[in-house]
Amino acid sequence: MGKQRVLSGVQPTGNLHLGNYLGAIRNWVEIQDQYENFFCVVDLHAITVPHNPATLAADTYTIAALYLACGIDLQYSHIFVQSHVSAHSELCWLLNCITPLNWLQDMIQFKEKALKQGENVSAGLLTYPVLMAADILLYQADKVPVGEDQKQHLELARDIVNRFNHQFAKNKPVLKLPDPLIRKEGARVMSLTDGTRKMSKSDPSELSRINVLDSPEQIVNKIKRCKTDPVRGLTFDDVERPECHNLLTLYTLLAGKTKEAVAVECADMGWGQFKPLLTETAINALKPIQDKYKEVMADKGYLESVLKDGKEKAEAIANQTLADVKAALGYTVPL
Numbered sequence: 001m002g003k004q005r006v007l008s009g010v011q012p013t014g015n016l017h018l019g020n021y022l023g024a025i026r027n028w029v030e031i032q033d034q035y036e037n038f039f040c041v042v043d044l045h046a047i048t049v050p051h052n053p054a055t056l057a058a059d060t061y062t063i064a065a066l067y068l069a070c071g072i073d074l075q076y077s078h079i080f081v082q083s084h085v086s087a088h089s090e091l092c093w094l095l096n097c098i099t100p101l102n103w104l105q106d107m108i109q110f111k112e113k114a115l116k117q118g119e120n121v122s123a124g125l126l127t128y129p130v131l132m133a134a135d136i137l138l139y140q141a142d143k144v145p146v147g148e149d150q151k152q153h154l155e156l157a158r159d160i161v162n163r164f165n166h167q168f169a170k171n172k173p174v175l176k177l178p179d180p181l182i183r184k185e186g187a188r189v190m191s192l193t194d195g196t197r198k199m200s201k202s203d204p205s206e207l208s209r210i211n212v213l214d215s216p217e218q219i220v221n222k223i224k225r226c227k228t229d230p231v232r233g234l235t236f237d238d239v240e241r242p243e244c245h246n247l248l249t250l251y252t253l254l255a256g257k258t259k260e261a262v263a264v265e266c267a268d269m270g271w272g273q274f275k276p277l278l279t280e281t282a283i284n285a286l287k288p289i290q291d292k293y294k295e296v297m298a299d300k301g302y303l304e305s306v307l308k309d310g311k312e313k314a315e316a317i318a319n320q321t322l323a324d325v326k327a328a329l330g331y332t333v334p335l
Contacts, residue, residue, distance in 0.1 A: 004142035006035040006181065007135065009042040009082065011201075012059035013051065015211040016066050018282075019189035019199035021289075022253045027145055029071035031181075037077035038139050038314055039067055044082050044089065044131060048124040049113065049202075065303055066212060069293035080310030082135065087318040091134040092127070094325060095160055098167065099130050103159065108152055133157035136178050138318040143181040154180050168328040175325070189250065192226035195242030213290060216283045223279045234266040234274060251278050254285040 008028060010020055028039065041063045043056065060081055067079050082088050104110065104126050113125055132153050136144055137160070146154050158177055165173040191197045191208040199209045207222055214222070227243045236245050236259060251274075252262045266274060296303055327333075 003034065003036045005139055006031075006037045006143045006145065007040075007139045007141035007178075008037075008145045009040040009045075009135065010063055011046045012041050012043050012056065012063045013046050013201050015201075015213050016063065017199055017201065017209040017211050018250065018254075019209065021070060021212050022250075023189050024145060025067070025070045025072075026253075027181075028077075029073075032073060032076040035076070035143065037072075038080070038141075038310075038317075039072060039077055040080050040082045040085075040135065040310075040314070041067075042082045042135065045128060048122060048128045050120075061297070061300075061303060064307055065293055065296040066289070068296050068303075068306070069289045070212075074306065074309075078310040078313045079306055080314045081307055084307070084311045085138075085314050085318050087138055087315070087322040088131065088134055091138055091318075091322055091325060092131040094329065095130050095134055095137075095164070096127055098164060099156075099160055103156060104129060107156070129153045129156045130160070133160050137161065137175050138321045139314070140176040140317070140321060141178045142176065144178050145181045151180060151182070154178065164325075164328075174328050175321075190242065190246040192222060192246075194227065195244075195246040210282060212286060213293065214286070219282050219286075220279055223275050223282070226275075228271045228275075232268075232270045234269050236263055247274070247278060251281055254278075254281045 006028075008024065010016065010024065016025070028037065041060050043060050046056065046059075064079055064081070072079060107129055110126055110128070113121070133156060136154075136157050144154055144157075161173075161175045161177050164175055168174070189199045191199050191203060192210070193203075193205055193208045197203075201209070203209065207225055210219055210222055226247070228247070229241055229244060231241065231244070234244055234248055235241065236248055238244060248262055248266060251257075251266070252259055255262070257265075269277075
């Protein structure tokens, strides 16, 4: 038997932040030799909310380059752009037509984002989870690395698989049921300005997140100004001190230390001692990624060749799955 297949992706909506890196991409890197991996830049998802057309292409290249800079190895993984494989859009439409509306209206992220957008909310935001399902199911993925906030979307994908196979492929299932691959530690990195909220690109404050490409000066400023509390002595898991737990977790992950070791190291520290330690650790941890990113971006021909090869590998699998789905639905074969 060959390796199991993994599919995941990140939207090209600006720079990656530590939540993206520590909660997702670093996990991909650590386990990539165990699987056959397809990592895409999900640019179709990027337009479910208002976006800037002038920067979409550049942001797409940035994310692809950061995949490589963070350690995605082409020996084990394929990198491609979602919109370059048209099967994503076509399968999304087919799955939209068998997905009950109430399933989508019950999605927590849709409710939250629709509330923010008001009357300007798009139909694309409602059907976003179906596109995510299409992304996964096209590649017959066995595992999908997801954060806690994406578990509901993966459950929807599984519901769609069961519904499709039951209605149209009872004798021989066409779509594979994917399982979540969740990183236990660091799966949810929180905001620097509010330890109860997830670190997010959509937060209007740049001070809420450390971006992977932030300069040392920017990192110094953000950690210096991040929210803390007046209590001396730093501890994990205190519900009254969410920022303390979050910053200790960041230090643990960036320094590559155990939670137990950090608890002992920082037990008697004040913020004046800890913040410079976290700052230095973050700068040192991100420097190799930033150096590799600059190297990749300096050779656009190489990056384009990586994406072209990834597209070809992705299309070979995606087009076969799409053909099988269309056959099960009763479509004619193109002449």
